[in-house]
Amino acid sequence: MSTFDAENADNLEDIEKQFAVKSVKQLEAYWNLLSSIPGSKLKLTKHDDDIYNTFIEDFPEYSTAESVKSIKEEDLKSVEGKKRWRAYCEKFNTIEDFNFGTMLRLKSDEEYTQHNTIFAVRIQFYAFEIARNRHGLNDWVSEQK
Amino acid sequence: MSAQQIPQDAQVNIISKNEKKARELIKKFNLKAVPGISRVTFKQRGNLIYAIDQPDVYRSAAGTYIVFGEAKVDDMNQRIAEAQKAAEAESAMTAAADDKSPAAITADMEKVALDAATASNEEEEEEEGEVDDSGLDQKDIEIIVEQTGVSRAKAVKALRSHDGDMVNAIMELSS
Numbered sequence: 001m002s003t004f005d006a007e008n009a010d011n012l013e014d015i016e017k018q019f020a021v022k023s024v025k026q027l028e029a030y031w032n033l034l035s036s037i038p039g040s041k042l043k044l045t046k047h048d049d050d051i052y053n054t055f056i057e058d059f060p061e062y063s064t065a066e067s068v069k070s071i072k073e074e075d076l077k078s079v080e081g082k083k084r085w086r087a088y089c090e091k092f093n094t095i096e097d098f099n100f101g102t103m104l105r106l107k108s109d110e111e112y113t114q115h116n117t118i119f120a121v122r123i124q125f126y127a128f129e130i131a132r133n134r135h136g137l138n139d140w141v142s143e144q145k
Numbered sequence: 146m147s148a149q150q151i152p153q154d155a156q157v158n159i160i161s162k163n164e165k166k167a168r169e170l171i172k173k174f175n176l177k178a179v180p181g182i183s184r185v186t187f188k189q190r191g192n193l194i195y196a197i198d199q200p201d202v203y204r205s206a207a208g209t210y211i212v213f214g215e216a217k218v219d220d221m222n223q224r225i226a227e228a229q230k231a232a233e234a235e236s237a238m239t240a241a242a243d244d245k246s247p248a249a250i251t252a253d254m255e256k257v258a259l260d261a262a263t264a265s266n267e268e269e270e271e272e273e274g275e276v277d278d279s280g281l282d283q284k285d286i287e288i289i290v291e292q293t294g295v296s297r298a299k300a301v302k303a304l305r306s307h308d309g310d311m312v313n314a315i316m317e318l319s320s
Binding site for chain 1: 250253254257282284285288291292307308309310311312313315316319
């Protein structure tokens with residue numbers, strides 16, 4: 001039925017749009033989840049413990065609540081940062097969508113605004129959001145009316 | 146007016162008094178009629194689709210749309226058949242004219258949403274009834290049911306197909 005040839009396909013704008021649609025849907029689904037359930041009671045995947053423990057091992061600088069509350073894009077996307085993250089990502093390459101582009105908030109005490117949102121991969125999103133949820137940093141979302 | 150004044154095959158829209166009033170009011174807001182729209186659909190959670198065939202569509206300068214017409218709850222099966230035909234025609238059309246108007250983008254997104262809904266609809270029918278939730282967290286299932294309003298069976302299935310990933314499961318069910 002499909003005549004789509006991935007090897008020779010152009011970067012079709014419509015496909016890129018769909019990709020943006022998907023990442024926004026993911027963001028919305030997560031935000032709705034946080035709005036109705038306090039993050040500290042939330043489980044994101046079956047592998048939360050694994051993701052979190054490896055995260056703290058590989059990135060000891062993010063072991064405190066204060067350090068995951070506000071993160072810097074440069075730390076994630078510097079040459080050194082990318083190298084460390086790539087190694088981390090590969091440890092979880094069995095998780096669904098682990099390398100799928102995902103929106104990540106820089107500061108956990110703000111919503112997904114234009115300046116608070118960066119582009120990360122799914123496993124980075126899990127690492128930071130699981131850490132934030134465990135430190136109770138996202139609980140405010142469900143408490144606001 | 147008497148009945149003779151209307152020829153038999155005339156295209157007459159019968160409009161109720163209230164609707165007529167509303168239409169007149171709305172026309173004062175500087176709205177432009179959008180011609181050539183054959184169908185408007187609203188999608189509600191849980192695959193309920195309200196459709197208006199042959200609607201009168203008006204657009205404001207700010208991009209707000211106002212739609213007149215009789216809404217009908219859509220029959221999924223009928224819609225699938227129609228969508229397949231429409232998709233064929235549409236893909237031919239979009240290939241020819243690279244339409245970037247907001248309406249075209251909305252139409253594209255609706256199409257994708259519909260395809261996804263159709264796909265999940267077909268799968269559902271097979272497995273409805275048997276709920277094997279072994280290995281899944283009861284709390285997770287409850288959260289998904291609560292968030293998306295689907296049946297427990299569907300929540301279990303979505304969780305399973307995404308290996309316990311909550312956000313992905315919710316995305317699948319609410320797309």
